[in-house]
Amino acid sequence: MGLDEGDLSAALAAGWAIEAAAIDYLPVGAGSFHWSVTDDHGRSWFVKVDRDGPDLRRSFATALALHRAGLDVVVAPVPTLDDAIVHPLPRGYAVTVFPLLDGTPGDFGPHHPEDIPEISGILTALHRATPAVADLAPRTDLRLPGRHDLEAALSDLDRPWTSGPHAEPARALLHRHATRIQDWLAEFDRLTEAVRATTPTWVVTHGEPHPGNVLRTPAGPRLIDWTTVRIAPPERDFWMLTTMLGAEPVDLGLPLSPTATALYRRAWILADVAAFTTDLRTPHRDDADTAAALTYLTGYLD
Incomplete structure (x- = not known):
């Protein structure tokens, strides 16, 4: 910088x-x-x-x-x-x-089951505050970050990638799973069209209310990192409580849309796949970050 x-x-x-x-x-x-x-x-x-x-x-x-x-x-x-x-x-x-603030953040991943009712209540209160920021908050466009680069990578799998030490393993990984990724993109498009019709019910959402963005303070939990705040379907927040990667499905007792929940779960995976692919297809060195990118990409695809 x-x-x-x-x-x-x-x-x-x-x-x-x-x-x-x-x-x-x-x-x-x-x-x-x-x-x-x-x-x-x-x-x-x-x-x-x-x-x-x-x-x-x-x-x-x-x-x-x-x-x-x-x-x-x-x-x-x-x-x-x-x-x-x-x-x-x-x-x-x-x-x-x-x-x-004096407090302790959690770690990225699913919420502990005993914390879910509390976090659900916090998110519900946030969503109900939409009128205070309806004309101020950015709105989601339901686009997939990094999609252009991911599709460019998928169209470039038949020749070696020479951008760095992890480029060829990444290319081989995407080559094995190209059809699967294309199917995910098609599913994302179908879900997006359905969710776009629900605009009147959208609310102000945090976007990433996982434990890593919850600070436990003496005064109670606090939500940090608001760079991702958007007017969006409420499922943009709640999917992290109901079907966060690796978690058992949870019934929050709320009228959530299975379609919107599925959209945000699929979008999270695809955005990560796109980001890690870009990291490994562009010039890079053999360091902890690029090794982690290949590990995470492998975890999603293999």
Whole structure:
């Protein structure tokens, strides 16, 4: 990214009047950069840097509006001195500041059965808050991230991939399962057409309410990472409680659509397959990340 701590300190001072006394990089999350910052008064902040853009700003503005509407479970950004959501950084990035809460996050994966009623209640309250952000939150377009690259890879399986040490094993894996992936894409399209007709029932959703985005604090659970917030079918959240990968199906006692639930389960798998394929088809080195990408891709397909 090329951001140094001087740029970050200057942005914090200009945007929030935070004079950083200590800045510690946090190797957490994916697609963003994070720091723990202690200011000269001893207060601590969670600082997040992302690619700037309208969707990012609308997502964080939505989180703040939900918090202001009374949803304490939403960990919302701290507004800047001029009540903005982010402060711009060089090279198209933006910084956002959050309170650094005392709590413990969970791990990615299915929720523990004993936690499901509590999380279901939190999501239900979130969905009921839709009127507060109906004109603010981004809306889902039901498109599959990375689809173009995945289809390009599927059309390029008859010649060697030379982009890196894991490229050929990835090509061989996709070659064995090309028909299966095409069937998944066709299923995704059929499900999407059916779900698109349910637009009037869509609500504000978090998008990834797995345990890794639930912070257990002394004041109760808090939902973090609102970059994925969208107006969407409620099943976009609830599928992670009912059919999360590797979990036994759970009946929440809610009127959920099996079609929408199936769509989001299939979309999650396909988006991961597309992302890992792109990682391995483009230039890469033999490191822990690319080895993990091949392992995860193999897990989905084999």
